[in-house]
Amino acid sequence: MNECYDLIIVGTSFAGSFFLLRYLERAPPQARVLVLERGRVDSKVWQLQHRAPSSIPGEQVYVNRTPLKLWLTSPGFGGNSNCWWAGAMRMMPNDFKLKSRYGVGADWPLEYTDLEQHYGTVEQVMLVSGPADVPMPRSRPFPLPPHRFSTPDVLLKARFPDSWFHPTTARASVATGKRGVCCASGICELCPIDAKFTIQNGLAHIYEDPRVTLRLESPVDSVDISAGVATGVNYIRSGRGERANGDLVALAASALFNPHIMLRSGIHHRLLGRRLHDQMEVDVCVDLHGVRAYDGSTVITGNGYMFYDGEHRRDHSACMVETWNSPFTYQPAALRADRGRWNERQYLRFIFDDLPREDNTVTVSASDPRLAETTFNGYSDYARRAAERIPQMVDKLALALPIERIEGIELASSSGHIQGTVVMGDDPTSSVVDRHLVHHQIRNLLVLGAGAFPTATPILPTLTLSALSLWAADHQLGQGVGGGAVGKRAR
Amino acid sequence: MMRRRDILLAFAGLSLTGLVSSRLLRASNEEGVVAVVVKRLKYLKLDPEGVRNFARDYIAGGIIPGIKLRVVSAAGQLYMNLPLSGINVLTNGIRHGEERIVTKYLLSSDFFSSGADESKTVHYVRLFDALRGCCNPFARPVVETAGSVQFAPSGTVKEKGGV
Numbered sequence: 001m002n003e004c005y006d007l008i009i010v011g012t013s014f015a016g017s018f019f020l021l022r023y024l025e026r027a028p029p030q031a032r033v034l035v036l037e038r039g040r041v042d043s044k045v046w047q048l049q050h051r052a053p054s055s056i057p058g059e060q061v062y063v064n065r066t067p068l069k070l071w072l073t074s075p076g077f078g079g080n081s082n083c084w085w086a087g088a089m090r091m092m093p094n095d096f097k098l099k100s101r102y103g104v105g106a107d108w109p110l111e112y113t114d115l116e117q118h119y120g121t122v123e124q125v126m127l128v129s130g131p132a133d134v135p136m137p138r139s140r141p142f143p144l145p146p147h148r149f150s151t152p153d154v155l156l157k158a159r160f161p162d163s164w165f166h167p168t169t170a171r172a173s174v175a176t177g178k179r180g181v182c183c184a185s186g187i188c189e190l191c192p193i194d195a196k197f198t199i200q201n202g203l204a205h206i207y208e209d210p211r212v213t214l215r216l217e218s219p220v221d222s223v224d225i226s227a228g229v230a231t232g233v234n235y236i237r238s239g240r241g242e243r244a245n246g247d248l249v250a251l252a253a254s255a256l257f258n259p260h261i262m263l264r265s266g267i268h269h270r271l272l273g274r275r276l277h278d279q280m281e282v283d284v285c286v287d288l289h290g291v292r293a294y295d296g297s298t299v300i301t302g303n304g305y306m307f308y309d310g311e312h313r314r315d316h317s318a319c320m321v322e323t324w325n326s327p328f329t330y331q332p333a334a335l336r337a338d339r340g341r342w343n344e345r346q347y348l349r350f351i352f353d354d355l356p357r358e359d360n361t362v363t364v365s366a367s368d369p370r371l372a373e374t375t376f377n378g379y380s381d382y383a384r385r386a387a388e389r390i391p392q393m394v395d396k397l398a399l400a401l402p403i404e405r406i407e408g409i410e411l412a413s414s415s416g417h418i419q420g421t422v423v424m425g426d427d428p429t430s431s432v433v434d435r436h437l438v439h440h441q442i443r444n445l446l447v448l449g450a451g452a453f454p455t456a457t458p459i460l461p462t463l464t465l466s467a468l469s470l471w472a473a474d475h476q477l478g479q480g481v482g483g484g485a486v487g488k489r490a491r
Numbered sequence: 492m493m494r495r496r497d498i499l500l501a502f503a504g505l506s507l508t509g510l511v512s513s514r515l516l517r518a519s520n521e522e523g524v525v526a527v528v529v530k531r532l533k534y535l536k537l538d539p540e541g542v543r544n545f546a547r548d549y550i551a552g553g554i555i556p557g558i559k560l561r562v563v564s565a566a567g568q569l570y571m572n573l574p575l576s577g578i579n580v581l582t583n584g585i586r587h588g589e590e591r592i593v594t595k596y597l598l599s600s601d602f603f604s605s606g607a608d609e610s611k612t613v614h615y616v617r618l619f620d621a622l623r624g625c626c627n628p629f630a631r632p633v634v635e636t637a638g639s640v641q642f643a644p645s646g647t648v649k650e651k652g653g654v
Contacts, residue, residue: 048622148633173633184630185621192624294629325630327594328621334590335597337531339609342597343629408583 005034005213008233008246010220010261012037013079015448016252017203018122018466022473024209033212034244036235038219038253039076044194044201053083053189062256062372063365069376070414071256071278077216078199079254084416085188085299086170086196087460088128090119090136094309095318095353095457102313104382105355106454109426109435110471112137118467118474123168126197127176128463130168135305147173147182150296150325152288152346152401156304159400163306167322168463170197171298178202182298186326218242221370222265223249223445230445248444248476252469255418255451259362260372262422267442269432273363275356275420276374279456280317280383281349281412282390287336288344289402295343296325307350307393308458317352317386319393320458324349346401349412350390351458355380356420387411417461422451436475437468446472521546523560527592530571534609535602541615545596548618559588595619603628 007023009016012035020035027033042055056075058064064071074083093112098105120140123130130142146166149157156164171182172195179201180193194201207214221234224243232245251258259273296302304321312318324347327335335342357380365373394406425431428440437452439445448469450461524546529537550560563570597603598619605611619626 051622145633148631180624181632183625183632184627185624186627187621190622192622292629294627295631297631297633326627327629328598328619328627334587334594337590337593339534342607408587 002232002243002245003034004245005032006246007031007033007248007250008244009033009035009250009252010233011079011252011254011257011449012077012199012207012214013081013252013254013449014199014462014466015254015450015469016250017078017081017199017206018125018469019250019252019446019448019473020212021125021203021206022470023477024206024211026477027211029211031211033209034233034246035207035212035214036218036220036233036244037077037214037216040216041077041200042082047082047190048192051190062260062374063367064374066374066376068413069374070416071374071418072414072416073254073256073418078204080416081198082200083189084196084198084462087167087300088123088126088170088197088463089130089134089168089303089459090115090138091457091459091464092136092309094313095455095459098313098455102311104314106423106425106430108454109424109431115464115467115471118470119463121470122463122466125202126170126463126466127172127179127202128168128170128197129166129173131166134165134168142168144173144176147171147301148297150293150301150323151291152293153296153302153323155291156302156323156397156400160304160306164302164304167298167300167303169298169300171195173297184294184297184299184325186299186328188299219370220253220261222261223251223267225265225267225442225445228441228443230442248446250446250448252448254449255421256362256372256374258447258449258451259421260364262447263364264369267439271358271423271430272432273421274358274361275423276360276362276376276418277354277356277379277420277456278417279415279458279460280352280354280379280387281415282352282387283408283410283412284348284350284390284394285407285409286346286348286394286401287404287407288346289404290344291402292343293323293346294325294327296323299324299326300349301325304397306396307389315382315385316389317354317383318458319386320351321393321397322349322351323347344404345407348394348397350387350393351415352383352386353455353457354383355455356423362421415460417450417456419450419453419456419461422447422449423454424452425454437472438475446476448472519564520550520560522564523562524549524592526563526570527589528596531589531593532596532613536610536612538612538614541600541613542596545599545615545618548599549592549595552618598626598628 039056047053054074054076058073061075074080094101096108096111099107124143127143129144129147131146172179175181180195182195218235218237223230224232230249232243234243300322302323307319336345359377361375363373365371422432424433433439433447433452437446437448450465525542528542600613600615602613
């Protein structure tokens, strides 16, 4: 006999967990929720022992037709929260209206003010650290104080007081009673002291709720659709096919696997699985004269917004700059071998937003339909035009830093932020889901996560996709109380 | 005349090839690592046995392709006297490789924990591993006196529920 649930969630990473968090706050006591997770619980101890964030390697879950472009994924309980580097910043208000403000890309179907309260809630759950003077409008202070600047950050802040800020991050800046205090080990994907927020250390308790049934090692094959309604989910358990019925289905398996499941379910749209993108990141290493770096309190100690918003976005991408504070994370950030000048070096990362290209795709692998398949044909010219300006950007930073020489410039292979494959919007012809992440035609199917992003921004996506899950849950719960999908069985 | 010159040239070429091959065959990865450390940190007092132990552990970690290190080792004095001050693709590549090794060595030694005192002999302690936690010698905490929460493993979640 098939099992019946009010809600089925696929995936236990940020998108699914924040949706579940809000759902459980409002759902009735008799509500039944099934959560399906492809992987196991790879505990922190397991991760450290095996020097890997997941027991399932990426190549077991997707085929990469363009291997030079990596897509990082960490299947298992907590998903990519296990391997993320805990950058937790809000998008800028103008990021939501790139088209109407600058005539390029697309507008989001919602605005900054729609997410402001949700941003604050996610920051509280993650215990985000940040300063009082960030450029994004805020209605409440950060839960944790800002991290310590490195010496180069102090100089940059003095020269660019309105453009240089402490990072906003879920790497703990002070003792929290739950997590270690970040000490800039520079190996965040396996954080050896558990200083960053993860689902395992911060939201595991919601899976202990008696209304929740968690099924591990249960990869989802497809969603059953009948007469425009999602009726259930097909998944594999112990090598056998299983089916669960659900009144509401929420896919939260990432921008790689949500479109894969949808395509295997017979759901089609011109843009489904297209527009695969992340930010374009360029690493620049500069040698300094007489200024010692790496003395801040976390792995990234500063964010620069002097190249971010403005009329230049009509022609080329916005750019956010990061100062990295670890001498051993990446090859160009190594110590200098010169006498007494070991840390007179700064490793900078320039992050550009990319305009999604429709020829960058996730599809169903023809050789093995259980696997997603990615193809990446390159970044947009919009992003490339911006990256060509890096020498001028470095010249501007040199107004604050005594830069001796540029030691290296290198395009990063991945920012690890997978976005855009299930785009949201108000128009069903140009978007797959609506502003509340509900499929335009299948009204009890939600598709959560950064796949919904109409455009990338230089801002790292995790805080926004988590806030979007709260926003989507609020919408469902509002409907549910008055007669919508949520809680229909329970009532 | 031409034939004799060709034979001599061929002989010289073969000899040079043989010499290079012979040196490459006899060269070792560990000697390459030692050469890099000694060359780039010649201003420090290094414990020779510690440097050799570091080289052994470093090679065992398989961090850098062996052929590059064998070339360094085979080049001998030529490498030790090679100036790398010019900035081009070749010198940048060699310098980055050297700096990775030097970084690993310094972080694996007692140099920074002894206050980066150049008058003291530097001893190899154990191969640096960032996974041991809080081993960035330059980082300073937000609150100097704040104690870090004792690391407690998470991941106690168990599958639960049922039909």
